[in-house]
Amino acid sequence: MNMRKKILFSAGALAVALAPAVGFAMPAAAGAEVSPTAVSGSAPERVVRGETSNTEFIYDDADYLDANQEARLTNIAKAVWQTSGHRIIYISTTDPAMEDDPDAWLDDYAKAHNISLDSVILVAGGVNYTTTDGQTSDAISDADWEQLLKKSKTAADTHTKRADSFFMTFADYLNKHPLERAGSPAAASQPTNQTPPLEESETPEASEEPADSADLPLTEFGDIIKFPYGEQFPYVGGQSDVKSAAPFIRDHSEVFSKSKIAGWEKQMTALADKYGIAPYIVTVDDFRYQTPQKWGANYYNVNQLGLGEKDASGVLMVINPSSRDLWFLGHGAGEQAFTVYGIEKLYDHVKQPLGDDHWDDGVDVYLTQVADYLEQWKAGTPYSASHPLPHPITLESTTAGVAGAAALGGGAGTLVMRRIRKKHDTAHLQWGAIYYVVPGSDQITGSNDVFVNEYITHVARPKSSGSSGHHGGSFRSGGTSFSSGGGKF
Structure with a gap:
C-alpha cells in the first residue's frame, strides 16, 4: 500500500511559520495545523490513478499566478514529467470546503479534473496543503520529505514565491529519482527531447514565450546546465551552510x-x-x-x-x-x-x-x-x-620602467660628454677649401661600398593592457x- 505524505498549514500564519528565526518549521504556536508525514495503515487508502492523457499541471482557480509565471511553471513540470515520470501539480482555490477536509476535497477535485495522483501536489488557498501519493510518494523517503518541505518554503512569503520554490525544489529531487515503470515518459524508448538539433548556421528566433518543453538533465555534479532559449529561472535563495x-x-x-x-x-x-x-x-x-x-x-x-x-x-x-x-x-x-x-x-x-x-x-x-x-x-x-x-608589477611594466630609466640616464650622460669634449677640442675649422687640398694630390673619380655583415633586430609589439572587449x-x-x-x- 502506498503511504501518503502530507502537510497542512494556515495561510494566515505563513509569514510567521516561514521566518528564518524558526527555521521554516510549522510550530503549533503559529496556529499551523501539521498532519503526520505518513498516514497509518488504518487510514483509507487514496485511489492511485495510472497515467492519463491529461498533461495539465497548473490549476490556478484563485488567480494567484500571472500568465508568465504559470507558463514558466508549466514548462518546468513538463520537463520533470518527461525526464522522471513524476508529476508536479499546483492547485489554487478559494473554496472553504478545502480547509475542512483537504483529503476529501482533493480527491473530488482530482476526479473532476482527471488529475493523476501519482504526483506531488501543492494546494494553495485559505490553508496551504502539500501532499504526495502513489509511486511518487514511494520515491521520497520520510526524512527527505521533511527536508524538501522545509527547503520549498525558503523565502516563500507569498503565494507566487511559494509556487516557484515548490517547483524548483521538487524538480531537482524528482529528476534524481525517476520512475521505472511501463508507460512513464522516463521509461519510454524514444528520447525525451524531440526537438531536432540545430545546424551550426541556424539561430532560433527570439521569443518572449517559454518553450513548449524544457531539457533539464542533471550533470554528475547534480547541476542543471541546459536552459530553454529565452527562459529566465526564478531566484529561490541559496544554501544554509x-x-x-x-x-x-x-x-x-x-x-x-x-x-x-x-x-x-x-x-x-x-x-x-x-x-x-x-x-x-x-x-x-x-x-x-x-x-x-x-x-x-x-x-x-x-x-x-x-x-x-x-x-x-x-x-x-x-x-x-x-x-x-x-x-x-x-x-x-x-x-x-x-x-x-x-x-x-x-x-x-x-x-x-x-x-x-x-x-x-x-x-x-x-x-x-x-x-x-x-x-x-x-x-x-x-x-x-x-x-x-x-597597478600590479608585471613584465610589461618592469620593461617600461627599465627603458624609461635607461632613456633618462642616457640623455644625462650625453650632455655631460658633450661638455667634456668641447672643453678639450682645440682644433678649429678653417675658412675656404684651399686649406684642406694638398697641391698635386690625386683626384677621387669613383667609389664603391661593400657590406660585409647584415643585422636585423626584432622588437615585440606590446600587448594592449586595455579592456575594450x-x-x-x-x-x-x-x-x-x-x-x-x-x-x-
Whole structure:
C-alpha cells in the first residue's frame, strides 16, 4: 500500500511559520495545523490513478499566478514529467470546503479534473496543503520529505514565491529519482527531447514565450546546465551552510588538472567560511544560444548557489572554452564585494592566462584576486572607481620602467660628454677649401661600398593592457540582481 505524505498549514500564519528565526518549521504556536508525514495503515487508502492523457499541471482557480509565471511553471513540470515520470501539480482555490477536509476535497477535485495522483501536489488557498501519493510518494523517503518541505518554503512569503520554490525544489529531487515503470515518459524508448538539433548556421528566433518543453538533465555534479532559449529561472535563495554550497569548482568541460581541484576546493571553502561569500568556478561548452550573462544568472538561480537561504551571497566565474567567453556574476554580498568596476579589473587579470589556454593558471589568478577583493570588502573599502586597484608589477611594466630609466640616464650622460669634449677640442675649422687640398694630390673619380655583415633586430609589439572587449553592468534575472561583466579571452 502506498503511504501518503502530507502537510497542512494556515495561510494566515505563513509569514510567521516561514521566518528564518524558526527555521521554516510549522510550530503549533503559529496556529499551523501539521498532519503526520505518513498516514497509518488504518487510514483509507487514496485511489492511485495510472497515467492519463491529461498533461495539465497548473490549476490556478484563485488567480494567484500571472500568465508568465504559470507558463514558466508549466514548462518546468513538463520537463520533470518527461525526464522522471513524476508529476508536479499546483492547485489554487478559494473554496472553504478545502480547509475542512483537504483529503476529501482533493480527491473530488482530482476526479473532476482527471488529475493523476501519482504526483506531488501543492494546494494553495485559505490553508496551504502539500501532499504526495502513489509511486511518487514511494520515491521520497520520510526524512527527505521533511527536508524538501522545509527547503520549498525558503523565502516563500507569498503565494507566487511559494509556487516557484515548490517547483524548483521538487524538480531537482524528482529528476534524481525517476520512475521505472511501463508507460512513464522516463521509461519510454524514444528520447525525451524531440526537438531536432540545430545546424551550426541556424539561430532560433527570439521569443518572449517559454518553450513548449524544457531539457533539464542533471550533470554528475547534480547541476542543471541546459536552459530553454529565452527562459529566465526564478531566484529561490541559496544554501544554509558552506558544506551545502560546495562544490565550488564545477568543471563540466574538464579543462582543469584533476590533481589540483582538491587543493582549490580547500582554499575556496576557507574563503567562503571566513567571508560568508561563496566563490564559484564553472566551465561549460554550450550556452544554447543564450548570452553568457543570462546563462550564468540561470545557472546561479536554478542550482541555488551562494551562502544564505535568503541572500545567496557569492561570486561566479563562468568559462566557456569553446566560445572563448569569460564572465563574472556577483550576488548578495558578492554584488557589493565585486562591483562592476571590480569585475572589469578581475576580467583583465584572469583573461591573460586563459587566453594562452593556461586553465590552471587562470584559477590561481582568480583565487588570488578573490581573496584580495574579499579582504578589501571586509575592511569596508571594496574596489570601485573611487577606490581603484593598485597597478600590479608585471613584465610589461618592469620593461617600461627599465627603458624609461635607461632613456633618462642616457640623455644625462650625453650632455655631460658633450661638455667634456668641447672643453678639450682645440682644433678649429678653417675658412675656404684651399686649406684642406694638398697641391698635386690625386683626384677621387669613383667609389664603391661593400657590406660585409647584415643585422636585423626584432622588437615585440606590446600587448594592449586595455579592456575594450569588456562588457558589464548591473543585471536583473529571475527576480534578483547581479553585478555582471566579462568578455572574450
